[in-house]
Amino acid sequence: MADNSEAAKPIPKLPPKQQEVKLVPKIINGGIAGIIGVSVVFPLDLVKTRLQNQVVGPNGEKMYKSMFDCFKKTYNAEGYFGMYKGSAVNILLITPEKAIKLTANDMFRHHLSTGPGQPLPLPREMLAGGSAGACQIVITTPMELLKIQMQDAGRIAAAAKAAGQHIPKVSAWSLTTDLLRKRGILGLYQGTGATALRDVTFSVIYFPLFARLNDLGPKREDGSSVFWCSFLAGCAAGSTAALLVNPFDVIKTRLQAINKAPGEPTYNGVLDCIGKTLKNEGPTAFFKGGACRMIVIAPLFGIAQTVYYLGVAERLMGLK
Template identity: 65%
Template sequence: MKSDFPLLPKIVNGGIAGIIGVTCVFPIDLVKTRLQNQRIGPNGQLMYRSMFDCFAKTFRKEGLFGMYRGSAVNILLITPEKAIKLAANDFFRHKLTDENGRLSIPKEMISGGAAVTTPMELLKIQLQDAGRVSAKGAIEGGEAIVATSATAIALKLIKTRGILGLYRGTTATMLRDVSFSVIYFPLFANLNKLGPKRKDGGSVFWASFLAGCCAGSVAAVSVNPFDVIKTRLQVLNKAKGEVTYNGILDAFIKISKSEGYGAFLRGAGCRIMVIAPLFGIAQTVYFLGVGEFLLGINKTN
């Protein structure tokens, strides 16, 4: 007979892991968003030549606080997302494990896919990309678009498109996140099994960290095309002359025709630099049992 699943401490673990992880890697995520959204200009050049060029230009123009543009929204979203996602994966693995303690690869993939949540990333994307759109407008001689707040964006969307406007790009987000989770969670679990264990049977912190980094890197690159499409669909404030898209298929066709298939890997390096440490940190904090510690629960019970 399976014991009850300790859901509350798992959720606390996931929430704390999300806050720590996103704070550490957010500037890289901002660079990733701007790289994915940039288009080839009239002269055939790109605004940013590489992730390092984008980071340097953004930091020089907007400063340290500019590198964290949209971070409050992201922390607000990522905390419940990580809390639910990590705890849900453990919950489904617990339920699908047979009486002999075995869990097949297909069931591991089901557990990962079932753990998906759809965070409202649209507000984060607008805030992260505001500097790129403003800079492009200034370079091309047009009016620079003034960066707005998450509240202003949300109110404008609700007024013009209704409450569903806040969920623009949800299908693309689900496509990316389901695919990511199906790859990531089984891969992490099997890599984590290879590492040394503590006396209580849990993994040592560095083994969970490395397993999270490796699994996150593989999954991040695998789903990067979906992330590019999602990001393009969620951008509302576009610079003059930039293409608009009417859904996932339309975005795929237009991007592949105008920019080539290589555009779907744009920002992949940044995604690795974001996802690898984010999930490495998150899994380490999660497996260390911070939630159990804060709630005064003995993990061995």
């Protein structure tokens, strides 16, 4: 029988002051990584949102035929800055979102550890990742809700114009105040269930996969990962998890789209969205924007993990 005496020993805790010092750079690293990542991949994220929200017409007509067609039409109609609609909200809230996700995963892994230096069993890794994903939705839900309205505004305006209608422009601030006035704080949490379904599942897949891929690579003298290994592991784990949870992302995106183009269906919850999408568009609709999402998530998490593991904030704060 295996000796469990080591596992039974309590994990040594850092003094409160040292714990606090270590938490701050983790939050800063998450914020830096999030801002860099969003700035790089946001145009593709906008394309992904528009592809997921567009519905095929009765005669098979579509506004966008592919990812490249959507990119081209959006750029021609709205210009370079049109590709960054909704980015201000994303950049503002991505710091707490990424900080919560990465820091919570580390915290849960620490508390679920079986002992110092012991590898974390896969079920516990999945539990730590899923718990981290559940923590982040307090920020992710309102961030995604506002971002989606801004990203999809151009598509809705073009569809309305073709139908002889006019939809006034909205800003993230006016949308926020309108939702708060009409529905209170809960107005910003439309689609929470679908967001949780996507983010918890994503984190359950992503974090254990990243840890295993990252462990395959070379290490520095202090035992930490080399930057290119963290980057590649983040890209591979992120793109894999993104594709697997894309159906949940399609559901979330459609539920959070407050304004609809003329003729587009409305949905009353996750199950209603699944049923109507299957009936009207078939199972392939759940993988709309899948390639785009993989391309978005891969560098986003590659950059995030690289910044996190390089300890950029620690260097800036003189802790390394």
